[in-house]
Amino acid sequence: MLAQLSIRDFAIIDSISITFHDGLTVLTGETGAGKSIIIDAIQLLAGGRGSVGYVRHGSKKAQIEGLFIVDEYDHPVQKVCKQFGIEVEDGQIVLERIITSSGKSICKVNSKLVTLAILREIGKTLIDIHSQHETQTLMNPDQHIHLLDLYESEETEKALAEYQFLYDKLVKLQKRFQELNDNEQETAQRLDLLNFQKRELEEANLAAGEDAKLEEEKLILSNFEKVFTALQDAYNALYGDGKGLDWVGQALASLEEQQHIDPYIAEKAKEIADHYYALEDLTYDLRNKLDSLQFDPERLNEIEGRLNELNRLKKKYGSTVSEMLEYLAKVEEEIEQIDNKESHLSELQEQINECKKDLQLEAQQLHHIRKRSANALEKSVVEELKDLYLEKATFNVSFQKEMDEAGEPKLHKFGFDHIRFLVSTNLGEPPKEINKIASGGELSRMMLALKKIFAKHQGVTSVIFDEVDTGVSGRVAQAIAEKIFEISCQSQVLCITHLPQVAAMADTHLYIEKKEKQNRTVTSVKELNKEEQIMELSRMLTGTQLTETAKDHAKELLDFASSYKEKELTPQR
Numbered sequence: 169m170l171a172q173l174s175i176r177d178f179a180i181i182d183s184i185s186i187t188f189h190d191g192l193t194v195l196t197g198e199t200g201a202g203k204s205i206i207i208d209a210i211q212l213l214a215g216g217r218g219s220v221g222y223v224r225h226g227s228k229k230a231q232i233e234g235l236f237i238v239d240e241y242d243h244p245v246q247k248v249c250k251q252f253g254i255e256v257e258d259g260q261i262v263l264e265r266i267i268t269s270s271g272k273s274i275c276k277v278n279s280k281l282v283t284l285a286i287l288r289e290i291g292k293t294l295i296d297i298h299s300q301h302e303t304q305t306l307m308n309p310d311q312h313i314h315l316l317d318l319y320e321s322e323e324t325e326k327a328l329a330e331y332q333f334l335y336d337k338l339v340k341l342q343k344r345f346q347e348l349n350d351n352e353q354e355t356a357q358r359l360d361l362l363n364f365q366k367r368e369l370e371e372a373n374l375a376a377g378e379d380a381k382l383e384e385e386k387l388i389l390s391n392f393e394k395v396f397t398a399l400q401d402a403y404n405a406l407y408g409d410g411k412g413l414d415w416v417g418q419a420l421a422s423l424e425e426q427q428h429i430d431p432y433i434a435e436k437a438k439e440i441a442d443h444y445y446a447l448e449d450l451t452y453d454l455r456n457k458l459d460s461l462q463f464d465p466e467r468l469n470e471i472e473g474r475l476n477e478l479n480r481l482k483k484k485y486g487s488t489v490s491e492m493l494e495y496l497a498k499v500e501e502e503i504e505q506i507d508n509k510e511s512h513l514s515e516l517q518e519q520i521n522e523c524k525k526d527l528q529l530e531a532q533q534l535h536h537i538r539k540r541s542a543n544a545l546e547k548s549v550v551e552e553l554k555d556l557y558l559e560k561a562t563f564n565v566s567f568q569k570e571m572d573e574a575g576e577p578k579l580h581k582f583g584f585d586h587i588r589f590l591v592s593t594n595l596g597e598p599p600k601e602i603n604k605i606a607s608g609g610e611l612s613r614m615m616l617a618l619k620k621i622f623a624k625h626q627g628v629t630s631v632i633f634d635e636v637d638t639g640v641s642g643r644v645a646q647a648i649a650e651k652i653f654e655i656s657c658q659s660q661v662l663c664i665t666h667l668p669q670v671a672a673m674a675d676t677h678l679y680i681e682k683k684e685k686q687n688r689t690v691t692s693v694k695e696l697n698k699e700e701q702i703m704e705l706s707r708m709l710t711g712t713q714l715t716e717t718a719k720d721h722a723k724e725l726l727d728f729a730s731s732y733k734e735k736e737l738t739p740q741r
Contacts, residue, residue, distance in 0.1 A: 169660035170210070170295070170630045172235040177227035179205045181691045186678070192656035194671045195664045196704060197680035202691030203664045206680070207297065207634045210234065210662075214295040215275075215288025218267045229268045236261045236294050236629055243629070245293040252286050254278055263291065297632040298615060307602055307615075313587040315622055316565060320541045327537055328582065331530040335581060338523045345516045348509060355506060362503050365485070369496040372481060379478050379489045382471050389468040396461055403454040406447060413451055416444050528576060531583040538585055539567070545621070552617035556647045558610065560595040589618075609640045616651045623658045631655060633663040640667070649673045653733065668708040672725035673733070677701045702726065 173186045180202055195203050212218050213234045223230045238245055238259050249256050254277050265287070266274040275287040282290075317324045350358075388395055406412045423437035478489065486492040505512045542565035549563040566588040570578040577584035590599035593610045602614060615636060623631060633652065640648060649669040655661055656675070665671055677696040682689060696704060705722035706714045 169237055170234055170662070171237050172233075173206075173210065173213075174231075174233040175206070175209045176231045177224040178209055178222055178230040178232060179224060180682070180689050181205060181209075182224065182685075182688070184691065184693050186693050188660070188662065189676050190660055191675035192653050192661045192663065192673060193676040193678060194674035195662065195678045195680055196666070196671050196708065198682065201680045201682040203680045204634060205691065206693075207632060207662075207664060210295060210632060211297050212265050212267070213263045214291025214297070215284055218265070218273050220267070220269060220271050222267055223269050227269065229266050232265045234263045236263070238294070238629055243293070245290060245629075248290050248293055249277070252277075252282065252289075254280055254282070254290075261290070261294070263287065263294075294629045295632060296630070297634065298619070298636055309588050309601060312565075312589050313582055313585060315589075315618075316538055316541055316545065316587050317582075318622060319545050324534070324537050324541065327530070327534050331527065331534055331583060332581065334523060334527050334530055335579065338520065338527060338579075341516060341520050341523060345513065345520060348505065348513055348516065355509070359503065359506050362499050362506070366496065366499050366503065369481070369485065369492060369499070372477065372492075374478075374489050374493055374496075376490050376493060379475070382475055382478075386468065386471045386475065389464070389471065392461070392463045396458070399454055399458050399461070403451060403458060406451045406454070413444070413447055416440065416447060420444050524576075524579070527579055528584075531577065531579060531585075534583040535567070535585055538583075538587070542567070548621050549617055552620055552651070553613065556613040556617060556651060557644050558593055558613055561591065561593045561610075561614075562599060564590040564599050566590050566599075609644065612636045612640060613644070613648065613651075616648060616655070620651055620655050623655050630660045630662060633661065633665075635664050635666065645669045649729070650732065666708065668705045668722070668725055671701075671705055671708060672722075672729040674701075677704065679704055698726075 169190055170188050173188065174184070175181050176183045186206075195206065197203050208216075208222070209232045212222070213232050236245075238256075238261060243259075245261060246256060249261070256278065260278075262276075262278055264274075264276040264279075268274075273284060275282050275284055277287065277290055317328065404411070408414065420437065420440045423433050423440060427434035427437045481492060482488070485495045546563050546565060550561065553559075553561040553563065568586040568588070569584045570586070572578050589602050591602055591614055592599045593614070602611075619631065645667045646669045649667065650673070652661060652663055652670060653673045663670060663674075671677060679694045679696050679700070681692050681694065683692055684690075694700075702719055702722045703714065705725055706718040709721055710718040
């Protein structure tokens with residue numbers, strides 16, 4: 169959930185910090201007080217488009233920070249953060265957005281700088297904002313197939329994963345077929361290039377690992393004098409009268425003379441003897457190495473010439489000799505395919521046909537699963553709409569498919585289904601796409617019904633409604649209040665409303681007020697207690713004049729809401 173929100177120098181807000189709680193939080197206040205500005209700030213935090221106009225007049229930058237608390241293991245944002253290398257500790261995610269007066273936008277997630285696109289990817293797993301005039305996922309027909317797959321998703325996910333594995337294989341096969349089937353001129357040019365590369369690499373007589381060995385030999389030859397001096401100094405320090413080996417020999421002889429007296433002396437004599445013979449062998453090795461050392465300037469020139477040749481080839485074929493040899497193998501394979509183009513094309517076409525057959529079977533299986541899900545979804549939506557006094561409404565999941573030249577369904581990344589949610593809110597009217605419903609009140613209720621169903625499936629941390637209850641009143645307003653509360657049992661809900669029925673249902677009631685401070689307009693936020701909530705509901709019921717009747721009505725609304733929540737829905741939380 170969104171636990172903390174800090175906003176500074178944003179529009180008419182100078183500085184506010186809001187603590188949010190689980191459940192349903194309602195924001196009310198006079199028109200123009202800044203309720204929607206707070207939602208705008210949250211939207212920017214989730215990767216929305218910003219502008220210089222959001223920076224408070226006279227300020228250098230607008231800054232928004234939000235702390236989100238998520239499940240440490242299961243929440244979808246964990247996977248997205250891992251994808252972009254963002255660490256999440258203790259299930260806490262801090263989003264930060266800064267917009268400067270010069271128009272620069274700075275985005276951070278857990279203190280790590282990210283692009284706006286990454287912030288948007290993360291934000292959409294945390295926040296779902298819906299307003300009366302904004303197109304959302306549920307309004308976008310292209311998203312309906314994904315929403316249907318979320319409903320009873322376990323079986324669909326498995327079938328879709330198997331389908332997409334084959335689909336990716338088909339795409340690769342078709343791409344390879346297209347590349348191999350290019351026009352003759354391009355093929356001939358490609359073959360000439362490949363043969364040139366093959367000759368160049370073969371003439372180089374490459375040996376795996378030779379570049380590393382040559383670099384090592386070059387280092388020794390380039391530092392011959394230092395190597396020779398080091399070996400000679402070490403040898404001279406060990407061998408000769410009065411040198412290291414001689415002194416160790418004297419120590420050994422001294423102990424050996426008395427080793428029959430004391431077991432300790434015998435033990436140490438043996439240890440020194442082992443070291444003496446090891447040093448003696450080492451001395452012989454140093455002498456042999458010195459005798460074999462010869463400075464060969466011609467060999468150094470030869471090595472440098474070979475390394476220069478290898479470095480030239482590395483610029484074209486790989487960073488190491490091993491990589492160049494791998495490239496040569498690929499070149500030889502492609503040459504063989506071009507030389508035997510027809511047989512390879514025939515083989516690829518056969519693989520493509522087999523893959524298509526398997527895909528059609530997998531797509532058909534997906535279709536059957538979706539059909540079962542669609543039937544269940546249709547029933548669920550209709551039940552939800554009845555609760556919202558749309559008893560005559562119908563909801564249909566439309567399945568369509570395009571056919572190819574062979575009369576088979578055209579396949580896409582998600583099968584062959586094209587899904588559309590169709591709705592009719594009046595008896596006798598044909599079903600239409602959701603975004604073509606004319607009535608704002610009907611649209612609000614339809615959106616709430618679908619939100620109620622999909623909230624738990626989408627995994628979104630916070631659902632935000634910005635005046636979605638516009639255009640309704642009476643018993644419909646009460647039904648909407650109850651439906652919004654139901655959604656808050658599955659996800660945190662923040663709701664801007666002008667309906668007292670919705671405000672009364674709140675677990676937390678925030679009052680947004682516009683004031684004047686030092687000749688500037690500022691926005692303040694206050695969490696209302698029970699008495700203050702009664703006064704605010706009274707104002708929402710009657711306007712500016714607060715009557716005892718309005719207060720009594722406000723108390724009744726609160727009592728009814730409390731009773732409803734306790735009796736019907738609290739156990740779900």
